[in-house]
Amino acid sequence: KQEVTQIPAALSVPEGENLVLNCSFTDSAIYNLQWFRQDPGKGLTSLLLIQSSQREQTSGRLNASLDKSSGRSTLYIAASQPGDSATYLCAVGGSGTSYGKLTFGQGTILTVHP
Amino acid sequence: DAGVTQSPTHLIKTRGQHVTLRCSPISGHKSVSWYQQVLGQGPQFIFQYYEKEERGRGNFPDRFSARQFPNYSSELNVNALLLGDSALYLCASSLGTGTRETQYFGPGTRLLVL
Numbered sequence: 001k002q003e004v005t006q007i008p009a010a011l012s013v014p015e016g017e018n019l020v021l022n023c024s025f026t027d028s029a030i031y032n033l034q035w036f037r038q039d040p041g042k043g044l045t046s047l048l049l050i051q052s053s054q055r056e057q058t059s060g061r062l063n064a065s066l067d068k069s070s071g072r073s074t075l076y077i078a079a080s081q082p083g084d085s086a087t088y089l090c091a092v093g094g095s096g097t098s099y100g101k102l103t104f105g106q107g108t109i110l111t112v113h114p
Numbered sequence: 115d116a117g118v119t120q121s122p123t124h125l126i127k128t129r130g131q132h133v134t135l136r137c138s139p140i141s142g143h144k145s146v147s148w149y150q151q152v153l154g155q156g157p158q159f160i161f162q163y164y165e166k167e168e169r170g171r172g173n174f175p176d177r178f179s180a181r182q183f184p185n186y187s188s189e190l191n192v193n194a195l196l197l198g199d200s201a202l203y204l205c206a207s208s209l210g211t212g213t214r215e216t217q218y219f220g221p222g223t224r225l226l227v228l
Binding site for chain 2: 004034042044045046049089091100101102103104106107
């Protein structure tokens with residue numbers, strides 16, 4: 001059974017700091033890994049999708065890496081801003097299924113203070 | 115283009131009642147998935163439907179059921195509500211089935227069971 005863990009559970013940083021969020025998964029047989037952002041009481045916004053054959057993806061100030069063999073992914077946020085404050089969720093799509101089930105971590109709550 | 119839409123946004127029910135939640139996917143998307151997110155946790159997969167057929171089911175009791183209509187919209191039904199069913203219910207759509215697809219999430223329906 002796939003299990004996804006995110007560390008840290010919460011993070012508070014001053015504006016402008018570069019930061020790293022971590023995600024680990026127990027079963028390396030995945031199709032892809034997706035990072036989402038969730039604002040309080042809202043749905044999920046997809047940030048980056050990394051296919052299993054890729055090592056990293058970049059979008060603006062965000063960079064996500066994937067190391068399938070070690071079961072790890074990191075989300076790097078450069079020059080953080082107060083608007084980045086949200087919960088960040090990591091989700092893996094497993095190759096053991098023929099359908100689009102995502103297995104999520106519990107999230108990292110990020111607070112960026114001015 | 116409109117994103118994934120869900121209705122209602124909020125709902126209050128009492129134990130033992132029945133509830134129906136609705137989801138309209140992004141235009142052109144044929145797959146709809148349902149997730150339950152309990153406060154403080156990551157979403158948990160409930161169902162995936164593609165072309166009106168169930169393609170995947172998570173570890174939820176038979177009180178949970180769903181269907182997909184010819185226009186690809188979907189309903190999630192929960193019978194005999196329990197207090198533990200209180201959660202944010204998220205719908206996600208994708209072009210097709212399979213874990214290689216990016217899933218786009220709606221804003222969710224917040225269900226409170228009293």
